[in-house]
Amino acid sequence: MVRILLFLTLSIFLINCEKPAKTPIGVVDTTKVNPPGKITITDRTGKVWDVTHAVKVYGFSLGNFRFGLGVNAIPPILNPKFISPGEAGYPSATETFEVIGLVFNREARAYPLHILSGHEVVDEQIGASYLAVTY
Numbered sequence: 001m002v003r004i005l006l007f008l009t010l011s012i013f014l015i016n017c018e019k020p021a022k023t024p025i026g027v028v029d030t031t032k033v034n035p036p037g038k039i040t041i042t043d044r045t046g047k048v049w050d051v052t053h054a055v056k057v058y059g060f061s062l063g064n065f066r067f068g069l070g071v072n073a074i075p076p077i078l079n080p081k082f083i084s085p086g087e088a089g090y091p092s093a094t095e096t097f098e099v100i101g102l103v104f105n106r107e108a109r110a111y112p113l114h115i116l117s118g119h120e121v122v123d124e125q126i127g128a129s130y131l132a133v134t135y
Contacts, residue, residue: 080122098112102131102133
């Protein structure tokens with residue numbers, strides 16, 4: 001009886017430890033070739049992308065796709081916080097940097113490009129209106 005329990009326990013352990021192999025990033029996923037001739041890659045998030053057209057028509061190399069970030073990899077700025085002159089962190093009059101400026105419903109906004117470069121989208125609400133500022 002003890003041998004049977006030990007065998008079953010060991011079997012269950014081995015079955016649970018077995019993990020399916022993942023397709024390496026940027027490699028043709030042959031399990032996804034359906035219909036024949038379709039070329040796919042898998043990004044870092046596990047999403048499968050059809051790159052058949054890019055490879056066959058434009059001659060792209062599969063290696064050029066392996067560094068894709070995947071969907072939603074660049075987080076947007078949601079409802080940003082703004083500071084006014086005199087508040088801590090407000091730039092001095094001698095500091096210069098590029099911004100995207102916006103005046104909407106008589107409210108002015110400045111979105112510094114050095115911050116937008118890491119986010120690319122700002123979603124916010126001004127009054128009753130919702131805005132998306134993109135870079």
